Amino acid sequence: MTAPATVTAPVGPLLIAQAGPPAHRDPTYLRYLGGQAVSILGDQVWYVALSYSAVQLASPGTAGVVLAVSALPRLVLLLFGGAFVDRYGPRRLMIGSDAARGVIALVTAAVALAQPSVALLVVVALAFGLADALFLPAAGAMLPRLLSPTQLTGGLALSGLTARAALTLGAPLGGLLLPIGGLPLACLVNAATFAVSVLALWSVHPAPATPTPRTPVGTAVREGLTYLLRHRLLRVVLLAGLLVNLGAVGPLNVGLALVADQRDWGSAGIGVMLAGFGVGSVAGNLLMMRWRPRHGLGMIAGACAVVQAGALFAIAVAPAPAWAFAATALGGLAGGPQAVLLTGLTHTYTADSHRGRVASINSLASLGITPVAMAVMGFAAEGMGTTRAFAASAALVLAAAALCLLNPSLRQATLHTTPAPPNPTAATR
DSSP: OOOOOOOOOOOSHHHHSOOOSOGGGOHHHHHHHHHHHHHHHHHHHHHHHHHHHHHHHSOHHHHHHHHHHHHHHHHHHHHHHHHHHHHHOHHHHHHHHHHHHHHHHHHHHHHHHHOOOHHHHHHHHHHHHHHHHHHHHHHHHHGGGTOOGGGHHHHHHHHHHHHHHHHHHHHHHHHHHHHHHHHHHHHHHHHHHHHHHHHHHHHOOOOOOOOOOOOOHHHHHHHHHHHHHHOHHHHHHHHHHHHHHHHHHHIIIIIHHHHHHHTTOHHHHHHHHHHHHHHHHHHHHHHHHHOOOOSOHHHHHHHHHHHHHHHHHHHHHOSSHHHHHHHHHHHHHHHHHHHHHHHHHHHHHSOGGGHHHHHHHHHHHHHHHHHHHHHHHHHHHHHHOHHHHHHHHHHHHHHHHHHHHHOHHHHTOOOOOSOOOOOGGGGGO
16 A cells, blocks of 8 residues: 655745735736636627628538637647746736737628638638637636635636626627627627737736746647646646546536437427526535635545536436426536636646646646547437436546545645745655
8 A cells, every 4th residue: 555645835926925805805806807707708709700600601511610620729739838828927928819819800800891701710710729729828827826825716716707607698799799790790899808808917917927947849848748747636636627527528518408309308408407507606606705625625526526426417317307407506516616626726736837838738638628528428328328328427527536535645635825835846756
């Protein structure tokens, strides 16, 4: 039997930041979140406009190809984006990315007024995907530079709430704008949201980043991967989050439609279940704004995963929409605290010099697993039946729960509030 692993001390500005007011009362953080929420809103408007315009100009199949093209550069270049974030700092790259996307949106609006085409949509989708490859890891590295340890859980919960609100409102807003002004108007709105985001970022001044050596980008990427794989806690947190996503993404994106179809609940049934998940997720994040656990985080995350697994299976056997609503709400309620705690541990234990690269790896794992999980869910439901496919998905979430409960590094992890000597090498032993 191996001896319990020693959890390394966190490194970075979280250790030295002074305790401030709760995150929801911190004007700097609220300005930052407000800018990001407006930017997410604009992104949703853009994606609705992109898919609708592609269908109008060509066909549904072409629309699928255009959307896939928009995701390709983001997935391919994310790891390199994280290396640039660690080299140049997240604030600078977030401002540059937003400014570039705003200019692209304005140019697209002008061209679309004259002659919209599928080629234009493809070029713009590629450009946005390239900018996203820089923005996503920069945003992941930015948040811990704005929050003190005592603000972390509440700040992450508030971030989840604002992002969900923006995602919920963005798509309907895009649907309202398209009949009025089509693609040009949607692009103008998107450009305006990027301008708001730039102004918000310009007004905040995060803790300075730790300088990193100017090594070649490929070398920096390999160092980031090595750092994460050798870190006893971070690699477990990544794996636990990956198992939860792999188990939950398929049922929530594909499985709900299958359940509603098999029980003749129609599209209203899908809406009821999605509403349940949204209500539960909001409640879970609100809970974490008040409840700020510091110890036993692995046990809490594991317990949440057990509840999520049970909720997933309950969806598959729910006899009525009301029961399915309760099951999805329970899953969302458990998922909120789990996401906050695992993300908080990632921020707390990542060395400041590697924040961008760790954020890029986490983003790649999350974004890359989504299409795979949805495809697997569809084939599994066809081959073994919907209920068994849900059961297999729940088993993956239970595996994440076992990892949280049994791994000593995660079980002993805490959100530290007292300084520890910076020692990045200790985290890779």
